[in-house]
Amino acid sequence: MMLKKVLLSGFAGLAVLAVGILIGHFGIEKGSSAPSWMSDLSRDVDEKLIQDGAASTHRELTRVPHMATTAGDEATVQYMLKNWQDTDTGLDASWREDYRVYLSFPNRDKPNNVSVGELCVEKAYQSEQDDPEVVQPYAAYGPAGEVKGRLVYANQGKASDYETLNATLSLTGTIAIVRYGGAGRADKAINAAPFGVIGVLVYTDPYDINDGLMSDENETYPHSWYLPPSGVERGSYKNHFGDPLTPYLAAKNGTYRIPVENITGIPPIPIQPIGFEDAQALICELGGSAAPEDWQGSFPCSYNFGGPGFASSSPFNNSDVTLHLYNRGELRDSANVMGVIWGSVEPDRYVIYGNHRDSWVHGAIDPSSGTAVMLEIARVLGQKVKAGKWRPRRTIIFGSWGAEEFGLIGSAEYAEEYVSKLSQRTVAYINVDISVFANATLRASGSPTVQNVIFKVNIPGSDSVSVYDNWIRYSNRTSAAYGNIPNVGHMTGAGSDYASFVHYLGITSLDISYTYDRSTTRARIYPAYHTAYDTFDYASTYIDPGFTSHQTVARTAGNVLIRLADGLLLPFNCSDYAETLEQFVSTAAEAFEAQLVANGISLEPLKAAVKRFRTAATSLDRTIHNSDLLLLLSGRPLRARMINDQLMLLDRAFLDPLAFPNKYGYRHVIWASRSSNVATFPGVADAVEKARASGRKEDWAQAHKHLSIVTQAISGAAHTLAEAQR
Amino acid sequence: MMLKKVLLSGFAGLAVLAVGILIGHFGIEKGSSAPSWMSDLSRDVDEKLIQDGAASTHRELTRVPHMATTAGDEATVQYMLKNWQDTDTGLDASWREDYRVYLSFPNRDKPNNVSVGELCVEKAYQSEQDDPEVVQPYAAYGPAGEVKGRLVYANQGKASDYETLNATLSLTGTIAIVRYGGAGRADKAINAAPFGVIGVLVYTDPYDINDGLMSDENETYPHSWYLPPSGVERGSYKNHFGDPLTPYLAAKNGTYRIPVENITGIPPIPIQPIGFEDAQALICELGGSAAPEDWQGSFPCSYNFGGPGFASSSPFNNSDVTLHLYNRGELRDSANVMGVIWGSVEPDRYVIYGNHRDSWVHGAIDPSSGTAVMLEIARVLGQKVKAGKWRPRRTIIFGSWGAEEFGLIGSAEYAEEYVSKLSQRTVAYINVDISVFANATLRASGSPTVQNVIFKVNIPGSDSVSVYDNWIRYSNRTSAAYGNIPNVGHMTGAGSDYASFVHYLGITSLDISYTYDRSTTRARIYPAYHTAYDTFDYASTYIDPGFTSHQTVARTAGNVLIRLADGLLLPFNCSDYAETLEQFVSTAAEAFEAQLVANGISLEPLKAAVKRFRTAATSLDRTIHNSDLLLLLSGRPLRARMINDQLMLLDRAFLDPLAFPNKYGYRHVIWASRSSNVATFPGVADAVEKARASGRKEDWAQAHKHLSIVTQAISGAAHTLAEAQR
Numbered sequence A, B: 001m002m003l004k005k006v007l008l009s010g011f012a013g014l015a016v017l018a019v020g021i022l023i024g025h026f027g028i029e030k031g032s033s034a035p036s037w038m039s040d041l042s043r044d045v046d047e048k049l050i051q052d053g054a055a056s057t058h059r060e061l062t063r064v065p066h067m068a069t070t071a072g073d074e075a076t077v078q079y080m081l082k083n084w085q086d087t088d089t090g091l092d093a094s095w096r097e098d099y100r101v102y103l104s105f106p107n108r109d110k111p112n113n114v115s116v117g118e119l120c121v122e123k124a125y126q127s128e129q130d131d132p133e134v135v136q137p138y139a140a141y142g143p144a145g146e147v148k149g150r151l152v153y154a155n156q157g158k159a160s161d162y163e164t165l166n167a168t169l170s171l172t173g174t175i176a177i178v179r180y181g182g183a184g185r186a187d188k189a190i191n192a193a194p195f196g197v198i199g200v201l202v203y204t205d206p207y208d209i210n211d212g213l214m215s216d217e218n219e220t221y222p223h224s225w226y227l228p229p230s231g232v233e234r235g236s237y238k239n240h241f242g243d244p245l246t247p248y249l250a251a252k253n254g255t256y257r258i259p260v261e262n263i264t265g266i267p268p269i270p271i272q273p274i275g276f277e278d279a280q281a282l283i284c285e286l287g288g289s290a291a292p293e294d295w296q297g298s299f300p301c302s303y304n305f306g307g308p309g310f311a312s313s314s315p316f317n318n319s320d321v322t323l324h325l326y327n328r329g330e331l332r333d334s335a336n337v338m339g340v341i342w343g344s345v346e347p348d349r350y351v352i353y354g355n356h357r358d359s360w361v362h363g364a365i366d367p368s369s370g371t372a373v374m375l376e377i378a379r380v381l382g383q384k385v386k387a388g389k390w391r392p393r394r395t396i397i398f399g400s401w402g403a404e405e406f407g408l409i410g411s412a413e414y415a416e417e418y419v420s421k422l423s424q425r426t427v428a429y430i431n432v433d434i435s436v437f438a439n440a441t442l443r444a445s446g447s448p449t450v451q452n453v454i455f456k457v458n459i460p461g462s463d464s465v466s467v468y469d470n471w472i473r474y475s476n477r478t479s480a481a482y483g484n485i486p487n488v489g490h491m492t493g494a495g496s497d498y499a500s501f502v503h504y505l506g507i508t509s510l511d512i513s514y515t516y517d518r519s520t521t522r523a524r525i526y527p528a529y530h531t532a533y534d535t536f537d538y539a540s541t542y543i544d545p546g547f548t549s550h551q552t553v554a555r556t557a558g559n560v561l562i563r564l565a566d567g568l569l570l571p572f573n574c575s576d577y578a579e580t581l582e583q584f585v586s587t588a589a590e591a592f593e594a595q596l597v598a599n600g601i602s603l604e605p606l607k608a609a610v611k612r613f614r615t616a617a618t619s620l621d622r623t624i625h626n627s628d629l630l631l632l633l634s635g636r637p638l639r640a641r642m643i644n645d646q647l648m649l650l651d652r653a654f655l656d657p658l659a660f661p662n663k664y665g666y667r668h669v670i671w672a673s674r675s676s677n678v679a680t681f682p683g684v685a686d687a688v689e690k691a692r693a694s695g696r697k698e699d700w701a702q703a704h705k706h707l708s709i710v711t712q713a714i715s716g717a718a719h720t721l722a723e724a725q726r
Helices: A002-010 A036-044 A047-061 A071-084 A159-166 A185-190 A276-283 A368-386 A409-417 A419-425 A448-456 A467-474 A498-504 A536-543 A545-566 A574-598 A604-625 A629-635 A637-648 A682-694 A697-721 B002-010 B036-044 B047-061 B071-084 B159-166 B185-190 B276-283 B368-386 B409-417 B419-425 B448-456 B467-474 B498-504 B536-543 B545-566 B574-598 B604-625 B629-635 B637-648 B682-694 B697-721
Strands: A093-105 A113-115 A145-149 A151-153 A175-179 A199-203 A271-273 A321-325 A328-341 A346-356 A394-401 A426-431 A441-446 A476-479 A483-486 A509-515 B093-105 B113-115 B145-149 B151-153 B175-179 B199-203 B271-273 B321-325 B328-341 B346-356 B394-401 B426-431 B441-446 B476-479 B483-486 B509-515
Touching (some): A047 A071, A047 A368, A047 A536, A047 A545, A071 A093, A071 A368, A093 A409, A159 A175, A175 A276, A199 A321, A271 A321, A328 A409, A346 A368, A346 B637, A368 A394, A368 A536, A394 A409, A394 A545, A409 B697, A419 A426, A426 A498, A426 A637, A441 A448, A441 A467, A448 A545, A448 A574, A467 A483, A498 A509, A574 A697, A604 A629, A604 A637, A637 B637, A697 B409, B047 B368, B047 B536, B071 B093, B071 B328, B093 B409, B145 B175, B145 B199, B159 B175, B175 B276, B199 B276, B346 B419, B346 B637, B368 B545, B409 B419, B409 B498, B426 B498, B426 B637, B441 B545, B448 B483, B448 B509, B448 B574, B467 B476, B467 B483, B498 B509, B509 B545, B536 B545
Parallel strands (some): A175 A199, B175 B199, B346 B394, B346 B426, B426 B509
Antiparallel strands (some): A093 A328, A441 A509, A476 A483
């Protein structure tokens, strides 16, 4: 197995190099001696050092709530700047960049309220939850409004859920209660409005988050990691990423802003998240017929559709549910904190490492678990730089993004402001947001080209099994080229700040974290997510005692960062992209080909394009792995730059700014979001599904168009990989 | 004067170097000895050699009509391939690339006809005009149809012309006759249809083309260069460039094609171009009141509006004019012929030199004057390469585009197919289409950064005055930085194949030709343009006797090509872009600022962005002109590549694919087409004009949006010029 061999030979020096930093394809061979800076670096970055650093940094970051643009947020800005401007351990430079963005907050003087059963507040189990800066649960970007109507239960608020419900009763004038999951937050309201629903309540069912447990007497936090009955997941109820008033423009003073009423992808009707104790009080009183089996949750009652409204036997009988919501939009200044280590040889090539800084409340896990890791990596590298012992070949940029929780705003504004420079120069973007969801195993997603970079990181995990060996136990797949390997996920969504880098800029990206043992829990996410319980105490007690997984992620991400920033050749493997494209084509052929052909549309041009891509990738790979190349390159730096440019710009070739006119910010024709369940090219899959459903000739024509778009992009990418002569 | 100094010092070696090939900013200093390949090259490229080559090549190219995709076109494909694949004088490689494109032709069996006065055919003065392959005059992409109505005279067919006419009489059911000029070909029909006009005739008024002369007894061709009475300008009546059925996609077999009925930017009503003898017979019989003074032409009669229809005194009184048009669309295979000389040091950097190959008839001037120049340059360079005496630093790509006359189709399909590779690697595009409109003076247009490259070409012109000194006599402007210099035009239109490179790909481009002495003629263009009279005989007798101007253009364009392909540093001057931006800002401020401010919109962010751009450009210029840099660069090739990448990608930073949703293929926010007469940023100018006219708040908002778009693009460009540290 080729991969195994690379791993083995690449990591012969592991015992000496605690961090395991190896440079690209031509790193440390067995028996070679490490450059002095590398040994120096390895001496400092031992496990204990990162561990202590992460824990204490983490404690500092999570002392107070630091929702975007609040005083707590500003304190973290100052903390980042102090660290990155430190004369002994700081970076070459660090500065803040402010954007004036449109956020949405509850009204502190007029709390949102849901009547029929007063709305519970999140119960304070520790003093931190009593902090007056804890923002009350609300649906950011949900409109203010007072609505009143009969309650219905609409499962997860998917369009199909409302359709099912609408087949049973009239939804006009009703308030729907739905559980988290299945559909995006904003979509739960967007899907509801066309049916006449006038308000929505959202809660987290104990089935989905607590493995069914519900009692804070002995089951939930503070007795375990599970969500207490009054806990509420806050969140951005907004589908598009970036500042909502300045699409495609950085939100500076003076920038054109669309009218607030023109914002799309936000709830058209009032919506409010509530705790499951409130939800239980409502759902278990509902009348009407029983909802389907797969709509049922963990409450000890039948989940009924609603009469609409409550059962005649209920004390609430004949009562409406009333929502009094006072959310309001505000223009606020949100800061990114930037830091940089200039490259020694190619300062105009950037490896960007980022995470957001803002939280909903204290944000111990989200995002401070990631920020602590970023600070630790920056500190270790900064120290080497300040001591004059090391400088990477390429420039490393650290980004501490603001207002991510409101829809990836800081990173999106950054991408918009610097679109040309970033497009031209960025080698890769590394995102570590929540660094530790749980402490079982590594999880990674990214472009196929970086899979190999992550695999090469072969440091010991928390229990002395290597990260790689542990990972492959939990999550693996069969690759045509490599056999059984850990499964690296695709970046099709917009769950964190990588979205602007992958989807808008076409920058090769990856996202790393530690995550669950899925055999022990079916929790949608760690239960304190976006609640007032996500505190240092919670993190250190239940998520990562001893911060060992933080340390593993720090070493993994740091190792990847250095490989990308320091290798003479970039460690990207373009043949792995070919494997993914081939898989997409065969999936598309299996699912769609017969029907496409029946509609006069051929898959052959797409197949031919993928073949061309494979041929070009194989050829470039051969060049890169040619044993004489390193020798050759030492005297021909432009030859290395040429190959690196081909690798760096590969993902850029998949951008088509006109491919998805209705999907804001999505330009990458391989990784754009997809509604269809068929795991293939998103434009093709969604267009074919639509054509299948409608049978309309115009819809089949759109499927053909999307096939041509992706065919041209893949052919174009193949042209960029094909070697220039001489 | 800084520029003068550069010119003088740069050209000390001129006596030795007949071609004057100097490399970038660090070419041959006074007293330095030229590299051997340069002397070798200069020995071959003497005036006589180019002269002979151009004339004989020209004769070959123009023997038969070679309209796109005809047998004559295929013969030129074979001729190009034979030349570029020649073992002694050919290029490294040459090949054809075919696209399946939608063209429009008259029906050979059913000629288009205009009745009331039978339509004259172009009179044959020489056997060439009798060639059965001469395509009858028609409006390509004009619909087939038979329409009949009263005639009216509508000046140039501008929207305002139809408005004027409509204020006098009802246009419903009329046929309009209009002269060329003032509005695009297709627009003459597109503007007409909303007023109820059902057909359009187009002619060339002797006032606009012949300096008033009309008689073929003694005044027009074959007695002079002027258009004979039966001559008709053919043309593409289509506003968007590229294959009309495959917007943004290369027109391969299997590519998705839009329905023919969805093509936009083509005439919605029948339209036919006719000769001025036919036009005179119609116009001088029109009734109604006299048209305004500036609608009058050279016919010896009053140009009346039409009654509608003819005067009661006319023999045509009460007659309708009937158009019987039989044009039809066809899918045809059109070829680009590509040729390449691979770069020695940076094969992944491209300088592209192109011209179209297809003509309307024999196309001696359009395009063969340019093709002859391209072949000559390729032959001279190919000979050096084949002899092993020279190879450029960067790759040179020659493109002989097909189907340009139908709307820049070959070059647009090429740009679409290779969009990613070309965007990533192309240093510049040089277009020489009609190389000699007339033999008076050089004419050039291009990005401000290349102005300096053209100025440095200081070869002798036809009468021993240098090209530069001759040029500045005919066309000059005052530059803040340089004082009096030749005027290099802006590339705002889509008049030739540079359009896809500038507007769609954002590649720094230039267009070069020799042109008129405007004090001797007001002809819109050379009079045989797009007629059967554009023959070798016409070109060699009236346009460029002795082909001396062909030779001057060949040496100028060849010199520019080699400077771009061979310089260690690219010879682009980014400060000249700053000068243009400053001029645009001050023009915008003068024309718009008061009214913008009155509508709450500030120009300050734009002004600040331009200042940032100036600062960054000055800094980069200083780096480049630092006397120690050459020394430094010799040991640091990546430093040179970094600077060259900044220069190469500068125009790319001005692309915004979403800025002009209604302008197909236009993405460059500085050079996109503009309707407003205010010579500033096109999006801003057009949006402000619209807002001024309507006074609507939404329209002022759009003006603000365009200001923000251009501000962000300029800021972004400034960021790319600002030096990366270290």
